[in-house]
Amino acid sequence: MTGLPLSLFALTTGLALILIGLFGMLTQKHIIRMIIGFSLMDTGVHLVMVAIGYVTGGTAPIINDAVPAADAVARVVDPVPSALVLTAIVIGLGVTAVMLAFAIRIYQAKKTLNIDACSESKW
Amino acid sequence: MIQRLLIFLTLLLTAAIFARLALNYTEHTQLSKLATHYAGQGPAELGAPNLVTAVVVTYRGLDTLGEVTVLFISAAGVGLMLRRRQQVSVEAEDKKPASEIVVTAAQLLLPMVFLFGVYVFVNGHLSPGGGFQGGAIIAAGSLLLLLALPGAELRQRLIAVTESLSGFSYVVVGLLGVILAGGFLDNRIMSLGTYGTLFSAGAIPIIYTLVGLKVGAELSAVLGRFRDTGDQ
Numbered sequence: 001m002t003g004l005p006l007s008l009f010a011l012t013t014g015l016a017l018i019l020i021g022l023f024g025m026l027t028q029k030h031i032i033r034m035i036i037g038f039s040l041m042d043t044g045v046h047l048v049m050v051a052i053g054y055v056t057g058g059t060a061p062i063i064n065d066a067v068p069a070a071d072a073v074a075r076v077v078d079p080v081p082s083a084l085v086l087t088a089i090v091i092g093l094g095v096t097a098v099m100l101a102f103a104i105r106i107y108q109a110k111k112t113l114n115i116d117a118c119s120e121s122k123w
Numbered sequence: 124m125i126q127r128l129l130i131f132l133t134l135l136l137t138a139a140i141f142a143r144l145a146l147n148y149t150e151h152t153q154l155s156k157l158a159t160h161y162a163g164q165g166p167a168e169l170g171a172p173n174l175v176t177a178v179v180v181t182y183r184g185l186d187t188l189g190e191v192t193v194l195f196i197s198a199a200g201v202g203l204m205l206r207r208r209q210q211v212s213v214e215a216e217d218k219k220p221a222s223e224i225v226v227t228a229a230q231l232l233l234p235m236v237f238l239f240g241v242y243v244f245v246n247g248h249l250s251p252g253g254g255f256q257g258g259a260i261i262a263a264g265s266l267l268l269l270l271a272l273p274g275a276e277l278r279q280r281l282i283a284v285t286e287s288l289s290g291f292s293y294v295v296v297g298l299l300g301v302i303l304a305g306g307f308l309d310n311r312i313m314s315l316g317t318y319g320t321l322f323s324a325g326a327i328p329i330i331y332t333l334v335g336l337k338v339g340a341e342l343s344a345v346l347g348r349f350r351d352t353g354d355q
Contacts, residue, residue: 005148005149005150006150007148007150008145008148008150011144011145011148012145015141015144015145018137018141019134019137019138019141022133022134022137023130023134026130026133026134027130054150054151055150055151055152055153055154056150056151056152060251061162061173061174061175062172062173062174062249062250062251063162063165063166063172063174064172064249064319069166069167072162072163072166073154073159073162073163074153076154076162076174078151078154078155078158079158079161079162079174079175079177079178080155080157080158080161080178082175082178083175083178083179083183086175086179086253086255087179087186087187087190089255090190090193090194090255090338091190091193091194093194093342094193094194094196094197094198095197097197097198097201097345098197098200098201098204100349101200101201101204101205101348101349102204104204104205104349104352105204105205
């Protein structure tokens with residue numbers, strides 16, 4: 001098989017998403033947009049991790065009739081990054097929920113979602 | 124101006140690191156040593172066809188317990204920050220009702236959404252899916268309920284009891300592993316059963332059911348909190 005490996009596309013997409021998310025978090029003033037930037041970055045990290053776990057020609061790591069146990073080692077992708085991503089998605093969700101709760105509290109206190117309104121802790 | 128320059132510089136340097144990573148990337152052609160062990164020994168050792176589930180629930184079970192704890196803490200944090208006010212229940216009544224289509228569809232779909240969530244976490248050891256995915260589907264059902272009936276009250280007590288009980292049972296099952304089998308969260312406290320059937324793989328379906336209930340309850344509680352805060 002010639003040409004670029006399949007997982008390279010997932011890897012570059014993930015890295016691009018991380019950059020876009022970082023750009024969004026650094027440049028936007030609106031808190032919700034910053035949270036969206038974080039979510040983009042989060043998704044990018046997940047994509048990168050899944051891409052690294054890919055093995056050329058591999059299939060889903062589920063051992064049944066389609067992938068008999070005897071040649072499982074040669075045919076499945078790495079299950080460890082998939083398990084890590086499963087964890088990372090849930091943690092990302094928890095972090096996003098807390099950030100949104102903070103956003104609501106800031107809105108209640110300042111009546112605006114602009115980050116410039118929170119200048120007390122700025123150096 | 125200097126801020127923009129710094130942001131540009133940060134992004135440029137990060138992009139440079141990423142470019143190096145992407146350019147030097149070579150796809151794996153075989154599994155790592157650890158994954159080879161999991162793929163080769165996993166099905167015989169734990170009896171779970173889905174290797175990701177085997178890794179999440181048993182091989183790295185302690186991490187999953189930590190993950191569930193993090194989710195619990197974030198749900199508790201959201202609850203603490205968005206403490207319910209007294210006048211909220213009055214406000215909820217004059218919210219605009221959802222359209223008839225949404226309400227009817229929700230009534231029709233809700234039992235099926237919940238059933239599908241249960242299906243996904245009960246079959247977590249056989250097919251793609253598991254406690255976290257099933258719990259998220261159940262929470263999506265709760266979201267549908269909140270959208271269709273803006274005045275509806277989630278039963279906070281029921282949610283709290285489900286969550287605490289399943290979290291407690293999760294730890295108890297883990298401790299049983301220390302007493303009856305090889306260590307904390309070992310799934311071989313019961314017989315492994317017939318490979319590939321619903322009641323197999325020892326304690327994995329039990330643990331994933333508990334995780335599914337806990338995650339579903341936690342996320343529903345978080346959604347309810349966000350709804351109750353409303354636009355004050």
